[in-house]
Amino acid sequence: MKRVSQITLIFTLLVTVIVSQFAYNATFANAETDRLDLKAEAAILLDAKTGRILYEKNPDTVLGVASMSKMMTEYILLESIKEGKISWDQNVKINEYVHKLSAAPGLSNVGLTQGENYTVRELYEAMAIFSGNAATVALAELISGSEKNFVGTMEKKAKELGMKDFNFVNSSGLNNKSLMGQHPAGGPEEENVMTARDTAILAFRLLNDFPEVLETTKISKLKFKDGREYPNFNWMLPGLIFEYEGVDGLKTGSTDFAGYGFTATAERNGQRFISVVMKSTSKDERFNDTTKLLDYAFSNFGKEEILPASYKPKKVKTLKVNKGKEKEVKIETKEPIELVIQNGEKNQFEPVVVLDKSKLDQDGNLTAPIKKGEKIGYVTVQSKKGDFGFLTKDGQKLASTNLVASESVEKANWFVLSMRAIGGFFGDVWDGVSSMVKGWF
Known part of the structure; x- marks a missing residue:
């Protein structure tokens, strides 16, 4: 009976140790996640240079990404310019569909006149600063011939960048029902989806492969050729409501399905961070959560020489x-x-x-x-x-x-190699003889 009790005790201790180890590994992320009390459904924070993750909350939950998916359109456009496929001063003539989409009520747009030419740079700035949806479609059509073809390019590029859990149905991030009967891919009420991790990968590659994107995303107000000024939806830029020191990008997004999201980047004293929040329930909340993430980053992390x-x-x-x-x-x-x-x-x-x-x-x-x-x-x-x-x-x-x-x-x-071989041979012989002689006694 005593032996059975000892075995039971030992077994209990082993189980406790194993469970404790699993609990330690599993709760590391939970402890970090609970620290900031973010309201967003998913979030991630990383060092912009290496991509070292400093914080995460539900990073692999697939959610609506809304206009943050325009970062993919920006990436493909900048890559196309780098490869000489298109140029900044190239003219784009606005067709009837893009014109009507630019005038659709309730959507973020700059007005685009049918039959008029706009340069690639003008449309790019409308997309990156004011999140112009029709301008985004015009660029997609220019690059790939049609928005449908461009969606295929987006999917292919996402895989090349190492993204895993995503689905693109259009270039802008709108719900397909807002595209006036045009559905480049997917069903009539589908939207682009990604995880916070994939959104961070996209932002990370955009910043590191095309750092010049910040020259546009840091602009607080767009002065368009129609003479009007359009504010940047990134309210953490200088002079705006949630101004935050060092913020110079990157992209907001919101739809009924996606809620409110924001991919931000900020730099102070040579140190840059990237943060992503997804499915916040209000505009203010996404900026409040981003402020928490960036405060946490700048207050608690710094570059160190490890070796x-x-x-x-x-x-x-x-x-x-x-x-x-x-x-x-x-x-x-x-x-x-x-x-x-x-x-x-x-x-x-x-x-x-x-x-x-x-x-x-x-x-x-x-x-x-x-x-x-x-x-x-x-x-x-x-x-x-x-x-x-x-x-x-x-x-x-x-x-x-x-x-x-x-x-x-x-x-x-x-000669040296030969002497070593000979020495090794006689050394082996001597070891054998020594062992044999020892065996006699």
């Missing part, structure tokens, strides 16, 4: 070298590793050494000759307490540095 340049891994200071004049080589990191981390948590990160297997023989040794500075792997860092990781695999690479040979090792000549 210095020429760092020599404590557990792997040298590697054995086959066929070299020296039998081993010292290794070190080429560049420092810098990360945006929570203040005071530098000691929570530890180095992880990853060797290039193609450089190693079957015994795990390098083979001479080896040049000083030759890459033989890389070093990254990981948090001891757990974290949200990175938005993309490329971001993870930015949190690593090459591991290189800190000295050269020339290949030994045939």
Whole structure:
């Protein structure tokens, strides 16, 4: 009976340990998520340079994205200009459909006159600053021939960017029922959908691939060719209602289905963050939640040097070298590793050494000759307490540095290699004889 009680006690302790470990891993995100008390249904916050995630709330819930999906249209347009497919001063003649859509009541638009020419830049500014829906359709038709074709381009580009949970049915983010009977894709009442994570990926790639987008998104008021001024819906820009120091983008969005969303970016003292909030219940709420996220970022996170340049891994200071004049080589990191981390948590990160297997023989040794500075792997860092990781695999690479040979090792000549082989042979013989003699006694 006593033995059964002991076994029961041991089993109970094991279960407790296992459950506790799972609970620790599972509650890390919950503890961080509860900290800010956001009202939005989903949110995410990241370092704009590496994509290191600093906060998340329901990041993989698929929600309506509304006009934030115009960031995809912006990306494709900027890419088309870079590749020379279209130009900023190229004229776009407005057709009857785009003209009527620009005059539709209740939609965000600048008036576009049928038969009149507008430059790509004028339409782009109308889209990026005032969220002009008809201007967006005109650009989509220019790039792909039709909005239907453009939706296919959006889907393809999303996959290329690494997005996973999305569906595009038009270029603007409107509900299809608002498109006056035109349905580029999907059903008559469908909308574009994405997750907060995918929205962040889109914003991250837009900012890093085309940083010039900020020259437009930071404009508080659009002065259009019709002589009118149109305010930016990003009310956190300078001079607007929710002005926030450092905000210079990126895109708002709202429909009945999507609620109110906002993808923001802000920079102070060389440090930039990106935040996304989705399905807020009011215009004010999306800006209040964004303020909480950015306050949290600027108050609690900063760039730190986690590992210095020429760092020599404590557990792997040298590697054995086959066929070299020296039998081993010292290794070190080429560049420092810098990360945006929570203040005071530098000691929570530890180095992880990853060797290039193609450089190693079957015994795990390098083979001479080896040049000083030759890459033989890389070093990254990981948090001891757990974290949200990175938005993309490329971001993870930015949190690593090459591991290189800190000295050269020339290949030994045939005589040295022969002597080593002979020495090895007689060493094996001597070991065999010694073992045999020991066996006699």
